[in-house]
Amino acid sequence: MTPDIRVTIAGTEFVNPIWTASGCCGYGEELANVFPLSKLGALVTKSITQKPRMGHRPPRTAETASGMLNAIGLANVGIDAFISDKIPWLEQQPTKIIVNVAGSSIQEYVNVSARLADSPRVDMIELNISCPNVDKGGIEFGVDPVMTEKCVSEVRRVFKRPIIAKLGPNVTDITQIAKAAEAGGADALAIMNSAFGTSVNIDTWRPRLTNNRGGLTGPAIKPMALLMVDVVYRSGVKLPIIGIGGIATWQDVVEFMLFGATAVQVGTQLFVEPDAPVKIAAGLKAYMKTKKLATVADLVGKVQRW
Amino acid sequence: MTPDIRVTIAGTEFVNPIWTASGCCGYGEELANVFPLSKLGALVTKSITQKPRMGHRPPRTAETASGMLNAIGLANVGIDAFISDKIPWLEQQPTKIIVNVAGSSIQEYVNVSARLADSPRVDMIELNISCPNVDKGGIEFGVDPVMTEKCVSEVRRVFKRPIIAKLGPNVTDITQIAKAAEAGGADALAIMNSAFGTSVNIDTWRPRLTNNRGGLTGPAIKPMALLMVDVVYRSGVKLPIIGIGGIATWQDVVEFMLFGATAVQVGTQLFVEPDAPVKIAAGLKAYMKTKKLATVADLVGKVQRW
Amino acid sequence: MIRPSCEETVLLRHRDLKHNYYSLTFGPYSRAKECRPGSFIHVHLPHTDVYFRRAMSVAAIDPKKKEIEIIFKIFGRGTTLLSKFAKDAKLDILGPLGAPFALPTKTERVVIVAGGVGFPPLMFLATDLVQRGYDPKKIEFFYGGRSDGDIVERARIKKLGVNFHVTTDDGSLGEKGFVTRSVESFIKAHGSEKLRLYGCGPDAMLKATNDLGLKYELPGQLSLEAPMPCGIGVCLGCVVKTTRGDYVRVCVEGPVFNIGEVEL
């Protein structure tokens, strides 16, 4: 019997729990040249804002120990061009499509989401309320329970299909934010966005990013992300969790699921190994065979605490 | 002219800005067998509590990507044995002695600090108000500005020599805590303690630490620590900053200083390279020569923001 | 549209070119013959503490043997570790990547401007042109470096029969001075008609070459470098500003850009 790695979140079935993370797979075209997207549970697009955004001046990225810093600055084509140029292609793709939405006001989230509501092949939206790179941006929402709830509930009114709220680690107590997102009507939580960090070039004395700081991602942050998932999973919040942060191997995915993630997203590792999701799905299946697990849901939350 | 790497913090002069971090150098004896402690700016002891603590059950540590998780559980000999067994040896050492103090109540911090006040060779104390490993412990102080200020100011009353407040990263806004420590009368800030994280063994489904979670340290967290130093340095807080987090090389030290650290502490890297402080001091001097810097203070805060 | 893929190849030849330059040849690499001058590959450094791949221009291919060669100079940790891999090591290569150079017309005279470590894709270009039957005597290969150690693989260029001009900043080999000064002398002497420029090298040299192109209204292309997390266009980390004012990806829209196209 081949192990069943399908997962269902908010009534939607995914062929597997391995998704790509926003900002790490563009709008999907490039990745589709590397492997068939049918191998992917879901594709999560780069954050879309109302207006097109050029993003920050380069350098926008810097390598760090087992990770990277980025301050892309939410560069994206804007909702108009996204709908006219990207959606038609995305609608043809043999995978679930999740559009990540960002904004610097609740109204912007609402406006972008309302437009996406008209595209039935947008299976879900993911609200990026935790982007560390925009000065006057999403970050205020993601650290404030009241704003989080408001943002989600207002979007809820205009977007009827499932909504994922994507939380960041840069708060004292992530469960408060998770609860606020739940109260606002989110269907699932994506945990977590980048941590914060910076670095400086010791020859020029300039920060390595023109934005002076950026989001820290990659294997370095995996232990933090696992803890965030663990804490929220045990907090009484009922929503399914999509685990994100430093996933590079199928072993990492097993860790996230044991701590309570129903699905995961692969981000930075795509840069090193663009076909990582394919390898991870295969490894996960092999692991389930060894462990004699019929369905991948048998892993979720099964960590045995001391 | 040989570069001058002495630094002065709260009126105390240190032969160099390279210190060892609490919990990563015991009480100094073992390290003294590896290199002469006179090479060290200061030695910061393992956290001392009122009663002896055995610490958590093993496994207490787990390796992660470019870092580690630990939940030692503040294992220490307690203030009585520290004063009778450790202080006499420490008093003979040719380096500055900083005793790190932890507690689960403000009274415990005060009691331990009061005892240390009687040992004039304890040059400074460092208040660990941000230990991620004690359930009913320091952590509440370190995330709450009111408790932080109270803790520091009460200790201030019993300990007249310089007090360093050691802050953790696990807060929404570290500047609030820094300001509270300043208001409480701290003389310097140590930034930062471990981040939080966890990991699970995918064969046994047990967390890798019996404490179920631990502190994340090592090069993985360096970008976060640099940002914390940067943010506090620019926040209007006037206190000198001691940078900690993932320092492995002299290049890392230069980064911390450019962002505003007056001195640094080396932690996890001591496990990999017990003589790291000696190598780092040499590298720092060579760098200063290349850059024609007369004194190491010429680096502090000199990052050129974009 | 190019479909890049990851492929494990074997390090067949490891040559120390001295002065911190190395040549590595990998094979069998199934995509070798799809690599064009200007194409690059993204090399993974297995088991090392360097997380990202490193972009390397293709310096030569052997389509029959399915081999590709890269040439690099030790710059930082990535290239240091790359230089340490020994013969028979297995490295994963992501490629072929990037938009290659556009070929000149037969009536054009080609002026190649290579600066230091910008040499590899241009050696490939010259080799490719000669193999395609382009008259080597109509190829001016300018190669500048800081000193003689920076001028590698001279014999290979000479063998192509192209007009070879070497400059060094310190005069230790060839003409003394910046390579672009020699190029300008040539343009002045020869006249700017039917010339096409190709350049790759350090930022200052690229800028000077771009300026020459604009000044003498020469068509041509430059190959750029940028920090490249992904190399396939998904991270938006490698962008460069165009003279139109928008950002384009060096890894997909480049690394080869027309003269005057990007801000240098």
Added chain:
Amino acid sequence: MIRPSCEETVLLRHRDLKHNYYSLTFGPYSRAKECRPGSFIHVHLPHTDVYFRRAMSVAAIDPKKKEIEIIFKIFGRGTTLLSKFAKDAKLDILGPLGAPFALPTKTERVVIVAGGVGFPPLMFLATDLVQRGYDPKKIEFFYGGRSDGDIVERARIKKLGVNFHVTTDDGSLGEKGFVTRSVESFIKAHGSEKLRLYGCGPDAMLKATNDLGLKYELPGQLSLEAPMPCGIGVCLGCVVKTTRGDYVRVCVEGPVFNIGEVEL
């Protein structure tokens, strides 16, 4: 008091002992002759993505040539990468570390219980005893493994002239069954007087050996393993609980503990 130091040494010999076992010999290592049976070293894996050092018992020394040998089995990433270093590689060694075995008296009969990868320090012990003039016929060397591939370096043990007893769980070599069963048979046959036990191996075997020691009231020592971030006693990460109820460091108070001293 031992003063450990970091020292760069060269990998002089790399032997594949098959079945995932390897022997590496390093030198010149100035501290070689200070290594005693039970001592361990902490090996740094340069340039790799493994952050911590790996603890390895000293398996043999050549004090004149200043060489030390370690023997290990591939277990996880650390040992995998260690096995990949080639001859002439430079590795930094921190040592000598740990409290070594206490020597038996001349009147005692020595019973050595080696399980799988616990073999190296015990080979060193047996070699050392014989070199010190201890009668090899009074050394019983029990060596158990899962199957014949786990029993390495047999010729070296035989050459010592000790009484050599091999067991395998699957009976593919020597006697079939757990090594501690054979040891118990020996104790029963021989009588428990004037016996001294030395053991190293997997947890279950250590526990069984400890139990034998307690049951027959034998003096002796066991060498333990634990995850070891620092190896020098500063992190408190490697602790084990003693039967007195406190925690001691495997790296400093151990790795060698008396029978009955720690909870297994």
